[in-house]
Amino acid sequence: MVVPTTPNGYVCSAASSDPMPEITVRTGGAAGDGIASVGDVLGRSLSRMGLHVFGLNAYQSVIRGGHVWFQARASTDPIYSQGDQADVLFALNKETAQIHLPTMNAGSTIVYDPEKFDLADSELPVGTKKLAVPTLAIARKYSTQSILQNAAGMGATAYLAGIPLSVLQQTLSDSFGKKKGDVADWNIGAAGDGYRFAEKNSGANDHAVSPVGAPKPLMTGNQAIALGAAAAGCKFYVAYPMTPASTILHWMAAHAQQLGIVVKQAEDEIAVVNMAIGASFAGVRSMCATSGGGFALMVEGIGMAGMTETPLVVVESQRGGPSTGLPTKTEQGDLNMMLGAGQGDFPRAILAPSNPSEAFQYTVKAFQLAEDWQTPIIVASDFHLSESIMTVDRAEIPFPGPIPSLYTVESNGGEYRRYAYTESGVSPRALPGQPGLQFKAGSDEHDERGHLISDVLSGVPIWVAERAKMMDKRMRKLEGLRTAGPVPNLEGPANSSLSFVAWGSTVGAVRDAMRLLNAKGVTTNLVRIPQVYPMATGILVPMLTQAPKTLLVEANYSGQLGHLIRAETGIDLRNRFLKYDGEPFAPMEIAQRALEVLHNGH
Amino acid sequence: MVTSAVPATGTTSLPVLVSKSDTKPTWCPGCGDFGVIAALEMALKRLKIPPHETVFVSGIGCSSNLPHFLNTYGFHGIHGRALPLAEGIRWANHGLHVIVTGGDGDGFGIGAGHFVHAMRRNVKITYVTMDNEIYGLTTGQASPTSTMGAKTKSTPAGVIEHPINPIALALASGATYVARGFSGDVKQMADLIAGALQHEGFAFVDAFSPCVTYNKLNTFDWFRQRVYKLESAGHDPSDITKAFARAQEWGDKIPTGLFYKTDRPTYEDLEEVLQAGPAVKQPCGLVGKESILDEFL
Numbered sequence: 001m002v003v004p005t006t007p008n009g010y011v012c013s014a015a016s017s018d019p020m021p022e023i024t025v026r027t028g029g030a031a032g033d034g035i036a037s038v039g040d041v042l043g044r045s046l047s048r049m050g051l052h053v054f055g056l057n058a059y060q061s062v063i064r065g066g067h068v069w070f071q072a073r074a075s076t077d078p079i080y081s082q083g084d085q086a087d088v089l090f091a092l093n094k095e096t097a098q099i100h101l102p103t104m105n106a107g108s109t110i111v112y113d114p115e116k117f118d119l120a121d122s123e124l125p126v127g128t129k130k131l132a133v134p135t136l137a138i139a140r141k142y143s144t145q146s147i148l149q150n151a152a153g154m155g156a157t158a159y160l161a162g163i164p165l166s167v168l169q170q171t172l173s174d175s176f177g178k179k180k181g182d183v184a185d186w187n188i189g190a191a192g193d194g195y196r197f198a199e200k201n202s203g204a205n206d207h208a209v210s211p212v213g214a215p216k217p218l219m220t221g222n223q224a225i226a227l228g229a230a231a232a233g234c235k236f237y238v239a240y241p242m243t244p245a246s247t248i249l250h251w252m253a254a255h256a257q258q259l260g261i262v263v264k265q266a267e268d269e270i271a272v273v274n275m276a277i278g279a280s281f282a283g284v285r286s287m288c289a290t291s292g293g294g295f296a297l298m299v300e301g302i303g304m305a306g307m308t309e310t311p312l313v314v315v316e317s318q319r320g321g322p323s324t325g326l327p328t329k330t331e332q333g334d335l336n337m338m339l340g341a342g343q344g345d346f347p348r349a350i351l352a353p354s355n356p357s358e359a360f361q362y363t364v365k366a367f368q369l370a371e372d373w374q375t376p377i378i379v380a381s382d383f384h385l386s387e388s389i390m391t392v393d394r395a396e397i398p399f400p401g402p403i404p405s406l407y408t409v410e411s412n413g414g415e416y417r418r419y420a421y422t423e424s425g426v427s428p429r430a431l432p433g434q435p436g437l438q439f440k441a442g443s444d445e446h447d448e449r450g451h452l453i454s455d456v457l458s459g460v461p462i463w464v465a466e467r468a469k470m471m472d473k474r475m476r477k478l479e480g481l482r483t484a485g486p487v488p489n490l491e492g493p494a495n496s497s498l499s500f501v502a503w504g505s506t507v508g509a510v511r512d513a514m515r516l517l518n519a520k521g522v523t524t525n526l527v528r529i530p531q532v533y534p535m536a537t538g539i540l541v542p543m544l545t546q547a548p549k550t551l552l553v554e555a556n557y558s559g560q561l562g563h564l565i566r567a568e569t570g571i572d573l574r575n576r577f578l579k580y581d582g583e584p585f586a587p588m589e590i591a592q593r594a595l596e597v598l599h600n601g602h
Numbered sequence: 603m604v605t606s607a608v609p610a611t612g613t614t615s616l617p618v619l620v621s622k623s624d625t626k627p628t629w630c631p632g633c634g635d636f637g638v639i640a641a642l643e644m645a646l647k648r649l650k651i652p653p654h655e656t657v658f659v660s661g662i663g664c665s666s667n668l669p670h671f672l673n674t675y676g677f678h679g680i681h682g683r684a685l686p687l688a689e690g691i692r693w694a695n696h697g698l699h700v701i702v703t704g705g706d707g708d709g710f711g712i713g714a715g716h717f718v719h720a721m722r723r724n725v726k727i728t729y730v731t732m733d734n735e736i737y738g739l740t741t742g743q744a745s746p747t748s749t750m751g752a753k754t755k756s757t758p759a760g761v762i763e764h765p766i767n768p769i770a771l772a773l774a775s776g777a778t779y780v781a782r783g784f785s786g787d788v789k790q791m792a793d794l795i796a797g798a799l800q801h802e803g804f805a806f807v808d809a810f811s812p813c814v815t816y817n818k819l820n821t822f823d824w825f826r827q828r829v830y831k832l833e834s835a836g837h838d839p840s841d842i843t844k845a846f847a848r849a850q851e852w853g854d855k856i857p858t859g860l861f862y863k864t865d866r867p868t869y870e871d872l873e874e875v876l877q878a879g880p881a882v883k884q885p886c887g888l889v890g891k892e893s894i895l896d897e898f899l
Binding site: 047048216218219223227231232234238256260261266268270271275276279282283286300301308392431432434435436437443451452455 | 625628652653654655657659662667669670673674675676677678679680683685686687688689690691692693694695697698715716718719873874875876878881882884885886887888889891892894895898899
């Protein structure tokens with residue numbers, strides 16, 4: 001089990017260096033203890049106080065047992081990652097205390113129940129306090145269900161965090177939805193008891209935050225992707241269950257009737273991608289999502305969408321690879337596969353959002369690009385983005401009207417050329433059901449009318465030329481796509497001593513690391529590449545060449561974005577911080593690496 | 603939004619009936635697939651199904667080229683994946699007539715998984731397989747329906763696997779219309795396909811369609827000597843047990859005709875969202891549904 005640690009030799013901690021009023025609470029136990037529920041209620045209570053929240057859910061690929069923990073970080077200022085050390089730890093078992101105590105901030109508090117395990121003062125790091133809360137005794141007041149201990153401990157944790165009891169109890173009550181009754185009442189009662197116990201017994205409460213404004217929406221990256229798809233006009237969503245993409249399916253299925261979206265669980269990912277293409281061919285906006293293993297099965301279908309010029313949005317939520325790899329851990333190791341998916345060359349784009357707001361925006365954009373350019377568009381997520389929760393500002397996720405169809409046609413009785421040569425490479429697109437425009441979409445090479453030329457090609461000059469022209473037509477779309485999506489941008493001062501280069505969810509921890517460095521007087525900036533492919537090199541190259549030093553930060557073994565940048569620009573980013581242990585980047589370790597690069601790097 | 607009109611190159615009246623397209627079939631002279639396309643055209647004409655409301659979907663193989671040869675919409679997809687492609691088309695627009703054509707390798711080999719699932723869903727699709735017991739386009743390898751002992755390029759010592767029984771597999775998987783035709787009897791096949799097109803559910807027509815180039819065993823003559831019609835044998839197509847029994851017949855006597863037909867709600871009947879009409883004609887997006895954000899508070 002790897003948890004955020006203080007990098008060796010790094011002198012500052014988040015709490016001492018960072019003036020912003022923020023708090024990090026962590027709760028841990030065994031799978032089945034209800035840790036995710038406790039974390040969700042704490043995180044949601046903090047977002048209801050108007051704070052910016054980031055919540056990390058760390059679990060193992062088991063349903064019962066194992067070690068599970070949840071970290072909710074909240075701040076009055078925008079935050080972009082789970083942060084580093086914790087201020088309050090609620091440990092449901094001794095293992096949790098042992099694993100997480102070394103990563104507590106100075107002045108932090110651990111909440112535990114001595115009836116469950118002993119915790120000697122000598123086991124506590126210097127500066128960490130303990131608060132013994134009789135969670136089991138409180139639970140017994142209400143029921144024989146020991147799971148109520150969670151509610152009691154959550155109450156004590158909430159008090160230490162500064163969450164008003166009324167906010168906590170309302171959030172808890174809402175979390176039971178329509179399933180009110182005894183169980184909800186018991187939980188609310190036990191949480192109140194734990195809260196008041198802490199209020200009476202905890203002494204000075206150093207880390208409490210205060211409500212600052214209106215509640216903020218709190219969502220996972222996957223929820224944001226699903227919401228973005230619905231906003232863009234998605235009418236058909238199809239998937240096969242695979243962590244960490246499955247929660248998109250869950251959200252879509254739960255909202256299918258309300259939103260009028262046909263949601264299908266298919267027999268495998270090959271069926272998934274073909275169904276999505278079929279639905280799109282027939283005229284609806286369609287999307288499918290999976291992780292690396294499922295994406296590998298979709299590869300041939302994605303190529304068919306490219307060849308038949310059918311719009312398609314595919315979400316690839318990466319997890320640790322290779323093969324089955326790390327099902328519940330994060331990685332950015334599938335970029336090469338997304339780039340190379342499919343035989344031959346065809347146009348595609350890969351968008352990589354870094355947080356739920358962008359996940360929403362880029363999913364809407366992906367539908368627009370797919371529709372405009374009639375080709376597959378990939379939204380690259382990963383476990384860390386897909387499953388972490390984060391607050392969004394409503395203004396950042398405007399609901400557009402449904403994505404309009406471009407390049408439609410109506411018959412005038414003349415010949416229709418579905419794949420007509422055009423300057424942009426995009427041809428007028430008819431939909432089945434339109435009279436007089438019947439055409440064939442073919443996965444074989446074809447001419448402007450969609451007639452196969454693959455079978456008659458063998459050296460016949462007219463068809464040889466036709467094949468090359470049709471390839472050129474399709475690939476012209478790639479040039480259009482280069483700047484049609486979100487282009488590279490520079491965050492932070494232009495004249496910085498170091499430029500980070502990052503993509504996807506890693507961007508969040510880099511942003512927080514930049515702030516840590518700034519607090520130490522080190523000015524850095526971030527070269528952000530939101531559309532990883534095709535790369536807008538004309539914009540990117542000046543950013544990279546003006547940086548005195550660069551540091552590539554990627555969650556994979558080989559530096560796949562670095563390879564792509566080198567291939568596209570010729571620029572070799574030699575300072576690399578690559579992480580492939582399954583854990584998300586933490587701000588402090590990135591800041592530490594940046595300091596090392598500034599002293600010794602290329 | 604219409605942004606581009608089709609350049610006129612002549613004025614012709616829109617076809618109202620399905621007929622051949624201007625692409626000539628690439629099949630070998632004498633190929634069984636000619637009988638199947640003739641039966642398809644006959645059935646579609648008889649039912650006056652308009653070509654623009656018809657989509658032929660196929661995978662890869664000699665028979666999968668069929669969509670190109672008719673004046674309907676068509677999607678010539680990838681090997682073995684025609685059925686999920688067709689299902690997606692149906693769920694986007696169930697106002698369309700969706701017909702899937704392909705071979706035994708495409709449907710019962712690489713595509714076998716999709717075959718089973720499409721049938722249990724009872725999607726309203728007509729699936730016509732041109733079953734020639736051989737891989738033709740790849741020049742003569744064994745197929746999932748090749749006879750035990752058949753010598754092919756990939757099995758020079760003879761096939762040592764038991765062949766798939768497409769009719770029995772369809773019955774076991776929940777297909778609601780299961781029939782077998784033979785290219786040597788176009789009229790019977792047209793009747794079976796017309797019945798399939800009118801059937802509310804997944805309709806499977808396995809068509810013996812001899813390969814005159816690579817299968818020297820299961821020839822037109824071989825089938826002619828063996829086939830008999832179920833209706834003339836007094837078969838009751840509403841009885842699935844008897845249908846299973848007939849499906850086991852092979853060798854000297856091989857039945858053709860309608861094995862089984864039953865009524866069961868289609869997937870489209872049971873999918874709540876589609877009760878408001880074809881998805882492609884429904885509103886979409888979240889404008890006016892902003893309150894959905896409240897669930898994230």
